[in-house]
Amino acid sequence: MPVVVIFLSVVLAVMGWWLLQQRLTAKPWLEEGVIGQYDGTGSMSMPPAKIAVWVLIAVIGSLFALLMSAYFMRMGYPDWRPIAVPRVLWFSTASLVMTSIALHGAKRAVDTRYLPAVKARLIAAGFFGVAFVICQLLGWRELTAEGFLLATNPADSFFYLGTGLHGLHVLGGLIALAWTANRAWQKFAPETLRLNVELCATYWHFLLFVWLALFSLLTGYAQEFGALCGRLLT
Amino acid sequence: MVDVTRGGIESIRPAEVPDVELYHPHSWIEKYVFSQDAKYIAIQYSITALAIGFVALVLSWLMRLQLGFPGTFSFIDAHAYYQFITMHGMIMVIYLLTALFLGGFGNYLIPLMVGARDMVFPFVNMLSYWVYLLAVLVLVASFFFPGGPTGAGWTLYPPQAITGGTPGQEGGIILMLVSLLIFIIGFTMGGLNYVVTVLQGRTRGMTLMRLPLTVWGIFTATVLALLAFPALFVATVMMLLDKLLGTSFFMPAIISLGEQTGHRGGSPILFQHLFWFFGHPEVYIVALPAFGIVSDLIATHARRNIFGYRMMVWAIVAIGALSFVVWAHHMYVSGMNPYFGFFFATTTLIIAVPTAIKVYNWVLTLWRGNIHLNVPMLFALGFIVTFVNGGLSGLFLGNVVVDVPLSDTMFVVAHFHMVMGIAPIMTVFGAIYHWYPKVTGRMMNDLLGKFHFWVTFLGAYAIFFPLHYIGLQGVPRRYHELGEAGFIPPSVATLNAFVTVAALIVGFAQLVFLYNLISSVFRGERASGNPWRATTLEWQTPETPPPHGNWGKDLPVVYRWAYDYSVPGAKEDFIPQNQAPVTKPA
Numbered sequence: 001m002p003v004v005v006i007f008l009s010v011v012l013a014v015m016g017w018w019l020l021q022q023r024l025t026a027k028p029w030l031e032e033g034v035i036g037q038y039d040g041t042g043s044m045s046m047p048p049a050k051i052a053v054w055v056l057i058a059v060i061g062s063l064f065a066l067l068m069s070a071y072f073m074r075m076g077y078p079d080w081r082p083i084a085v086p087r088v089l090w091f092s093t094a095s096l097v098m099t100s101i102a103l104h105g106a107k108r109a110v111d112t113r114y115l116p117a118v119k120a121r122l123i124a125a126g127f128f129g130v131a132f133v134i135c136q137l138l139g140w141r142e143l144t145a146e147g148f149l150l151a152t153n154p155a156d157s158f159f160y161l162g163t164g165l166h167g168l169h170v171l172g173g174l175i176a177l178a179w180t181a182n183r184a185w186q187k188f189a190p191e192t193l194r195l196n197v198e199l200c201a202t203y204w205h206f207l208l209f210v211w212l213a214l215f216s217l218l219t220g221y222a223q224e225f226g227a228l229c230g231r232l233l234t
Numbered sequence: 235m236v237d238v239t240r241g242g243i244e245s246i247r248p249a250e251v252p253d254v255e256l257y258h259p260h261s262w263i264e265k266y267v268f269s270q271d272a273k274y275i276a277i278q279y280s281i282t283a284l285a286i287g288f289v290a291l292v293l294s295w296l297m298r299l300q301l302g303f304p305g306t307f308s309f310i311d312a313h314a315y316y317q318f319i320t321m322h323g324m325i326m327v328i329y330l331l332t333a334l335f336l337g338g339f340g341n342y343l344i345p346l347m348v349g350a351r352d353m354v355f356p357f358v359n360m361l362s363y364w365v366y367l368l369a370v371l372v373l374v375a376s377f378f379f380p381g382g383p384t385g386a387g388w389t390l391y392p393p394q395a396i397t398g399g400t401p402g403q404e405g406g407i408i409l410m411l412v413s414l415l416i417f418i419i420g421f422t423m424g425g426l427n428y429v430v431t432v433l434q435g436r437t438r439g440m441t442l443m444r445l446p447l448t449v450w451g452i453f454t455a456t457v458l459a460l461l462a463f464p465a466l467f468v469a470t471v472m473m474l475l476d477k478l479l480g481t482s483f484f485m486p487a488i489i490s491l492g493e494q495t496g497h498r499g500g501s502p503i504l505f506q507h508l509f510w511f512f513g514h515p516e517v518y519i520v521a522l523p524a525f526g527i528v529s530d531l532i533a534t535h536a537r538r539n540i541f542g543y544r545m546m547v548w549a550i551v552a553i554g555a556l557s558f559v560v561w562a563h564h565m566y567v568s569g570m571n572p573y574f575g576f577f578f579a580t581t582t583l584i585i586a587v588p589t590a591i592k593v594y595n596w597v598l599t600l601w602r603g604n605i606h607l608n609v610p611m612l613f614a615l616g617f618i619v620t621f622v623n624g625g626l627s628g629l630f631l632g633n634v635v636v637d638v639p640l641s642d643t644m645f646v647v648a649h650f651h652m653v654m655g656i657a658p659i660m661t662v663f664g665a666i667y668h669w670y671p672k673v674t675g676r677m678m679n680d681l682l683g684k685f686h687f688w689v690t691f692l693g694a695y696a697i698f699f700p701l702h703y704i705g706l707q708g709v710p711r712r713y714h715e716l717g718e719a720g721f722i723p724p725s726v727a728t729l730n731a732f733v734t735v736a737a738l739i740v741g742f743a744q745l746v747f748l749y750n751l752i753s754s755v756f757r758g759e760r761a762s763g764n765p766w767r768a769t770t771l772e773w774q775t776p777e778t779p780p781p782h783g784n785w786g787k788d789l790p791v792v793y794r795w796a797y798d799y800s801v802p803g804a805k806e807d808f809i810p811q812n813q814a815p816v817t818k819p820a
Contacts, residue, residue, distance in 0.1 A: 008558055028443040028795035029543065048355070048430050048435075051433055059422055066508065073507070077499055161472070161483075
């Protein structure tokens with residue numbers, strides 16, 4: 001389970017770092033007094049929704065880290081037949097990269113308060129997001145046409161499970177994107193829209209990150225990289 | 235020395251917080267059924283969890299009847315017995331304890347204790363309850379499904395969980411897995427709320443180090459749950475695919491009932507890793523809120539500030555972090571690398587250090603305290619004793635060489651019931667007696683409460699102490715009938731009958747508790763807003779039970795930590811957290 005242990009170490013390190021800023025060594029029994037007399041009396045300055053998205057990212061990250069851990073454990077068995085990843089998945093990867101870029105652009109456009117640019121970039125993000133899902137489905141179709149079904153080999157099972165779970169999270173991202181776009185069209189309130197767009201962008205960057213990790217695992221690049229690290233360490 | 239008077243000069247005006255963001259119900263249904271108020275959601279969670287918990291209690295009677303008097307009850311055949319133990323375990327761990335501590339106490343206490351009007355995302359919070367209810371209903375549905383609920387044992391180990399011959403493998407196991415998936419989705423919605431509310435919903439002056447330990451316990455447990463439940467989620471999805479679509483994540487090539495199944499090459503050990511990666515943090519998901527609640531009960535009812543508050547907080551965080559690196563101690567007999575076992579035995583024993591710190595601090599809080607032996611305090615003391623007992627047998631099981639002969643015996647059953655069955659349930663009862671006046675505005679009956687405590691406490695020991703002995707004799711767990719086994723002395727049968735009688739008596743005491751719980755709503759003595767004279771914010775609400783929005787116009791401002799009991803020089807033996815200090819003359 002090294003993947004999930006590394007992932008959790010990162011999460012715990014972030015939480016530990018945050019906790020260390022919270023004056024955990026304070027002696028509260030001596031600190032009777034008014035606000036402002038001591039540090040750390042207020043809440044964090046982040047909006048609640050932003051924290052919620054980061055917490056959600058940690059939860060979903062944990063899910064995929066565990067899936068990848070299971071993948072590594074399972075692939076060590078002799079009956080593992082690595083899958084030939086359909087070429088269309090390169091297009092879906094490119095689409096997801098474009099979605100992230102478009103959303104990053106939308107975030108910057110909100111800052112300049114130029115609404116048409118925000119709308120255009122949100123549309124572009126939606127377009128590439130849908131394109132990603134279509135490419136993934138085409139990839140599935142290609143594999144099934146070649147006879148690699150869900151239960152053919154454990155590698156196939158993991159392929160469908162990983163891409164399926166990721167796809168479901170992408171669909172969730174599309175819903176959030178549609179909701180944000182709806183806000184942009186209905187009423188232009190830069191402050192709230194900025195938060196919506198920013199959170200959308202954060203989530204989609206995360207989806208891209210997960211996909212790149214998953215994709216490198218499915219194509220075998222991650223294993224080669226791991227082997228290289230292993231050789232360097234020994 | 236601090237000179238304090240009640241209602242001292244406020245050095246800062248409470249912020250007038252507009253409640254425009256608060257959701258206001260428009261109809262009876264919105265207020266009481268699809269409520270977005272965390273307090274109603276907490277009550278809904280609690281009632282549902284207690285109701286399904288009583289089902290699990292009845293199941294435990296049935297399995298005890300079989301163990302105590304084998305063959306007497308014809309309707310408890312081997313299939314039914316396995317179904318009873320499976321559902322008893324799963325319901326108690328997930329649907330009762332997790333839901334009650336986090337969904338019930340978390341929802342009620344977090345907003346009140348941190349001085350918030352409500353959870354940060356009330357709609358998602360409401361959704362969380364209804365999704366949880368759906369999970370419970372799916373679980374209950376499996377009782378009525380052809381073939382009945384699953385009898386795979388609460389750990390649901392493959393391959394037996396989904397192969398022929400195991401009770402409920404037709405539909406029961408599918409409903410179980412689907413119910414778990416729904417539960418996890420519902421919990422994630424609630425968990426997001428608890429975490430963000432603690433981080434962002436705290437009122438002015440409420441630093442992290444001024445939080446009551448209850449909030450620290452629930453907060454840390456929620457973080458654990460959010461990170462650990464995905465492991466169960468992944469395992470459940472994979473097992474569902476194995477069952478329904480013929481994949482081989484966990485299923486090896488196997489001959490079932492004389493026929494070769496379509497599976498090949500799956501790894502049952504992979505399931506065990508995933509399951510226990512969730513399963514061990516789960517122990518602390520249940521224990522950490524109990525730790526926190528007990529700390530508050532003891533401080534309040536012994537009228538002493540909690541000893542070593544900082545250490546208590548650090549210990550909670552340390553236990554939370556360590557709980558992620560001990561999971562394989564549940565798998566010592568799975569054929570793992572001995573070095574692996576050595577590593578996990580070490581981490582397991584290290585976790586005893588922060589846990590022991592907590593126990594010492596509770597005892598030192600009681601030391602020279604003004605102990606009021608009322609019902610919440612009795613249950614809190616019961617928790618400490620039971621937790622220490624269960625923890626000590628954990629030291630045996632945490633060591634590989636001692637665990638191997640004890641593995642899968644009744645000793646294990648006795649250990650985990652003491653440490654994460656009886657101990658947390660003691661806290662649940664203590665907490666219910668403690669916060670009942672705030673929730674309903676009435677006290678629970680004291681005499682019935684004491685009866686409930688003594689029968690439950692002594693009864694629990696009458697049940698589980700003998701089980702240690704029975705386990706040491708080598709009696710395996712999960713056996714429907716022991717039959718003729720040369721190594722089992724006759725005393726085991728006698729003891730088993732004794733344990734069954736004790737279990738039935740303890741069960742009866744829970745009915746008395748149920749009666750007290752319901753009848754006190756109508757007939758209980760009326761309680762003041764702060765009957766225990768406690769310092770924490772939930773007792774300082776303008777009205778009891780607190781109305782929607784909790785605080786009226788102004789949110790409270792916090793000036794001190796949560797444990798100012800028996801402060802020298804103070805007029806009363808407690809100073810509420812929101813009481814301003816007196817400015818000293820220059």
